Amino acid sequence: xxxxxxxxxxxxxxxxxxxxxxxxxxxxxxxxxxxxxxxxxxxxxxxxxxxxxxxxxxxxxxxxxxxxxxxxxxxxxxxxxxxxxxxxxxxxxxxxxxxxxxxxxxxxxxxxxxxxxxxxxxxxxxxxxxxxxxxxxxxxxxxxxxxxxxxxxxxxxxxxxxxxxxxxxxxxxxxxxxxxxxxxxxxxxxxxxxxxxxxxxxxxx
Numbered sequence: 001x002x003x004x005x006x007x008x009x010x011x012x013x014x015x016x017x018x019x020x021x022x023x024x025x026x027x028x029x030x031x032x033x034x035x036x037x038x039x040x041x042x043x044x045x046x047x048x049x050x051x052x053x054x055x056x057x058x059x060x061x062x063x064x065x066x067x068x069x070x071x072x073x074x075x076x077x078x079x080x081x082x083x084x085x086x087x088x089x090x091x092x093x094x095x096x097x098x099x100x101x102x103x104x105x106x107x108x109x110x111x112x113x114x115x116x117x118x119x120x121x122x123x124x125x126x127x128x129x130x131x132x133x134x135x136x137x138x139x140x141x142x143x144x145x146x147x148x149x150x151x152x153x154x155x156x157x158x159x160x161x162x163x164x165x166x167x168x169x170x171x172x173x174x175x176x177x178x179x180x181x182x183x184x185x186x187x188x189x190x191x192x193x194x195x196x197x198x199x200x201x202x203x204x205x
Contacts (some may be wrong), residue, residue, distance in 0.1 A: 129167050
């Protein structure tokens with residue numbers, strides 16, 4: 001644009017013949033030269049403003065890109081940290097569930113061992129009572145063979161009845177204890193089932 005303006009201004013200049021020009025031509029040339037300088041200054045100012053605006057727009061765009069990149073990095077960092085927290089929480093829940101399952105298995109094993117021990121003791125007690133009854137019966141038979149006293153026989157029969165009653169009472173108590181233990185086992189199974197359902201629902205959420 002400067003070249004075009006200079007060309008136009010040069011074309012407006014009047015030719016000068018000889019060593020000196022007229023006063024009118026000199027004034028016109030000076031005026032044109034001043035106009036050209038002013039126009040060039042305006043052009044320079046306009047170019048500077050345009051350049052400044054372009055620089056500002058570039059800076060804003062660059063800042064926006066940087067801010068967007070920083071925001072994306074911060075979001076990625078937050079998501080990684082959140083995922084780590086979730087994984088840690090899930091691991092803690094899994095460990096708690098495993099420990100609870102181990103405790104339940106241990107308790108079930110102990111109940112089974114206790115039941116086996118009680119059953120074994122019951123069998124031993126039954127054998128002892130049976131042996132005791134056989135011994136008593138042999139004693140009774142020997143006593144009946146040795147002494148025919150009706151009163152003695154009646155007393156021995158009373159002892160036998162008492163022993164039988166004790167055996168029956170013990171048997172009933174053992175049956176009651178077994179039934180009670182079965183009820184406890186059913187209750188424990190129901191409690192464990194409800195707890196497993198609750199824990200499964202908590203993890204799903």
